[in-house]
Amino acid sequence: MDAFEILFTASFWVAAIRIASPLIFATMGELICERAGVLNLGIEGIMVAGAFAGWVTVYAGGDLWMGVAIAALAGAMFGLLHGTLTVPLGLSQHVVGIGITLLATSLTYFTYRVVLPQVSSPPRIEPFRNWAVPYLSDIPILGPALFNQTPLTYLAFVTVAVVAWVLYRTPLGLAVRAAGENPAAVEAQGMSVTAIRMGAVMVGSALMAVGGAFLTMSAFNSFFFEMVNGRGWICIALVVFGSWRPGKALLGAILFAAFDAYQVRLQQITGGVVPYQIFLMMPYVLSILALVVMARRATYPKALMIPYQKGER
Amino acid sequence: MIKQGFRPNRRQIVQGIAASAAAATLGLPFRAFAQEAIKVAAVYTVPTEQQWVSRIHLAAMAAMERGEIEYVFSENVSNSDYERVMREYCETGNQLILGEVFGVEQAARQVAADYPDVSFLMGSSLKEDPAVPNFAPFDNYIQDASYLTGLIAGAMSETGNIGMVGGYPIPEVNRLMHAFMAGARETRPDVTFQVAFIGSWFDPPKAKETAFAQIDAGADVLYAERFGVSDAAQERNILAIGNVIDTQEDYPETVVASALWHFEPTLAKAIEEVRAGTFTAADYGVYSFMKEGGCTLAPLGTFEDKVPDEIKALVAEREAAIKDGSYTVEINDEEPISG
Numbered sequence: 001m002d003a004f005e006i007l008f009t010a011s012f013w014v015a016a017i018r019i020a021s022p023l024i025f026a027t028m029g030e031l032i033c034e035r036a037g038v039l040n041l042g043i044e045g046i047m048v049a050g051a052f053a054g055w056v057t058v059y060a061g062g063d064l065w066m067g068v069a070i071a072a073l074a075g076a077m078f079g080l081l082h083g084t085l086t087v088p089l090g091l092s093q094h095v096v097g098i099g100i101t102l103l104a105t106s107l108t109y110f111t112y113r114v115v116l117p118q119v120s121s122p123p124r125i126e127p128f129r130n131w132a133v134p135y136l137s138d139i140p141i142l143g144p145a146l147f148n149q150t151p152l153t154y155l156a157f158v159t160v161a162v163v164a165w166v167l168y169r170t171p172l173g174l175a176v177r178a179a180g181e182n183p184a185a186v187e188a189q190g191m192s193v194t195a196i197r198m199g200a201v202m203v204g205s206a207l208m209a210v211g212g213a214f215l216t217m218s219a220f221n222s223f224f225f226e227m228v229n230g231r232g233w234i235c236i237a238l239v240v241f242g243s244w245r246p247g248k249a250l251l252g253a254i255l256f257a258a259f260d261a262y263q264v265r266l267q268q269i270t271g272g273v274v275p276y277q278i279f280l281m282m283p284y285v286l287s288i289l290a291l292v293v294m295a296r297r298a299t300y301p302k303a304l305m306i307p308y309q310k311g312e313r
Numbered sequence: 314m315i316k317q318g319f320r321p322n323r324r325q326i327v328q329g330i331a332a333s334a335a336a337a338t339l340g341l342p343f344r345a346f347a348q349e350a351i352k353v354a355a356v357y358t359v360p361t362e363q364q365w366v367s368r369i370h371l372a373a374m375a376a377m378e379r380g381e382i383e384y385v386f387s388e389n390v391s392n393s394d395y396e397r398v399m400r401e402y403c404e405t406g407n408q409l410i411l412g413e414v415f416g417v418e419q420a421a422r423q424v425a426a427d428y429p430d431v432s433f434l435m436g437s438s439l440k441e442d443p444a445v446p447n448f449a450p451f452d453n454y455i456q457d458a459s460y461l462t463g464l465i466a467g468a469m470s471e472t473g474n475i476g477m478v479g480g481y482p483i484p485e486v487n488r489l490m491h492a493f494m495a496g497a498r499e500t501r502p503d504v505t506f507q508v509a510f511i512g513s514w515f516d517p518p519k520a521k522e523t524a525f526a527q528i529d530a531g532a533d534v535l536y537a538e539r540f541g542v543s544d545a546a547q548e549r550n551i552l553a554i555g556n557v558i559d560t561q562e563d564y565p566e567t568v569v570a571s572a573l574w575h576f577e578p579t580l581a582k583a584i585e586e587v588r589a590g591t592f593t594a595a596d597y598g599v600y601s602f603m604k605e606g607g608c609t610l611a612p613l614g615t616f617e618d619k620v621p622d623e624i625k626a627l628v629a630e631r632e633a634a635i636k637d638g639s640y641t642v643e644i645n646d647e648e649p650i651s652g
Contacts, residue, residue: 219518226515264526268507280512
């Protein structure tokens with residue numbers, strides 16, 4: 001198989017969509033936060049917490065969907081903490097975000113040890129199974145990629161549609177966007193900037209946690225410390241890549257995942273001539289290049305990272 | 314990233330107390346014919362679930378239960394914290410420090426130089442250094458067992474295409490891969506290998522994706538160096554070879570054979586030397602060799618009847634030859650390449 005043929009194999013696209021799924025959830029989560037004016041660097045830790053919360057729920061005998069709900073709840077709780085510190089208290093969003101990441105990962109690990117004090121290798125759960133959409137999954141290449149995945153992947157795509165619709169087609173979405181552009185105008189409309197931003201951070205954090213849960217409940221079936229492995233940071237870049245727009249961010253996530261799926265396949269056919277590090281680097285380098293091209297004219301939310309103090313002039 | 318294990322957590326302290334209490338109560342009759350338990354502290358950069366560390370932890374726990382040592386440990390210590398945790402354990406009167414210094418080779422040797430009365434038995438990519446006489450390196454030199462799994466893998470592959478997914482190409486990974494490849498080439502001379510590294514020790518979803526890519530490219534046996542690879546094999550119903558730990562229980566239909574590492578001989582030797590006051594910079598890697606009982610081929614279990622008899626005979630013959638020293642598996646630390 002040569003390098004070009006890979007792009008026309010169904011398994012490549014199946015892998016790309018599968019790799020993209022957790023990124024899609026978390027990117028949408030980050031996007032919501034940032035559109036409301038809050039940069040959420042807690043994303044990496046919140047994904048770890050979500051990965052653990054979802055998995056441990058199922059391990060303790062819960063339903064898979066219950067696991068997703070608990071993961072979302074855990075994410076929302078960290079969102080509440082992040083929001084409280086950054087929105088009413090107006091602390092540095094960078095510092096709080098990094099702090100949340102450290103807290104969430106450490107707390108997760110602590111909880112893990114309390115729940116499972118002595119195990120040789122982490123227990124496995126029965127994860128989400130692939131569910132083929134009748135007829136649609138028979139389409140060549142695209143069918144298996146888009147319509148023969150786990151329910152969580154479908155949920156990721158539904159999430160993008162819902163986020164886009166709410167942001168651009170509802171009064172609530174208008175209020176969220178306004179809170180990120182011109183919070184004073186939101187206040188002038190008699191709405192609470194604090195409430196809108198807090199809500200956005202909590203919902204966004206819940207989505208990040210579901211993205212983490214995808215790793216332990218769909219992509220894999222047990223929890224490993226450090227398994228999120230920087231995926232959260234990628235999502236921060238994907239939001240910028242998508243110019244803070246859900247559709248473009250979705251494309252960015254799929255593009256990044258496709259690069260990743262491509263590099264593992266390319267690694268196999270070059271026969272060790274090229275160092276493997278080059279391949280591992282490839283998705284990141286290509287993403288930076290794409291970012292340079294795509295994001296140059298991007299307009300970021302004007303009030304991003306600026307705390308809003310009521311009545312301040 | 315994560316700063317865990319600044320000091321022994323409550324559970325470890327409780328264990329320590331329990332061990333001391335046990336030693337105290339058993340003490341009088343015990344001391345009459347056994348020496349006092351030596352104080353051992355371990356510093357791990359990963360959780361004790363990790364395959365490599367789990368074998369050390371297991372051996373240390375067993376030694377503690379036998380009353381030979383008092384054992385405390387810190388897991389998930391980041392490399393940037395490693396030196397400090399080592400020093401803390403040295404300050405609190407431990408006699409033997411266990412751990413893994415692959416990321417802090419120089420710093421760890423500096424600590425050893427600063428505490429000449431403490432013995433250090435550390436997983437390391439480098440050899441012993443006479444300038445630091447209280448620092449002895451070890452590693453999982455289980456190439457003997459890896460070679461035997463290779464013999465089986467080569468015979469079990471139908472396509473002659475074997476996929477290997479590793480974390481990073483460091484010596485301990487490379488030498489096992491090479492030994493495995495040598496074994497597979499012997500039973501299947503036309504075998505080809507796909508070798509990939511994922512640049513992480515802990516990313517099972519990524520390891521699984523990489524394994525899927527190798528299966529798509531024709532591999533029908535996978536060498537499972539990382540968690541996640543055996544899962545890909547199970548999902549596609551192809552065979553996998555285990556490494557360091559035995560995972561056949563979890564994958565009864567797909568894991569054919571595993572090369573097991575036993576840390577017990579390495580630890581026993583160190584305990585003996587510390588007791589005798591003769592611990593010195595020596596290569597403890599050799600105690601992982603098969604003839605020392607440091608590695609074995611896991612029982613074939615569910616594959617007992619599926620592996621051809623002539624291969625089982627060959628494996629038994631080579632195993633005997635390795636043990637009596639008439640056959641030596643080559644140690645090659647170079648990065649393996651596909652082909």
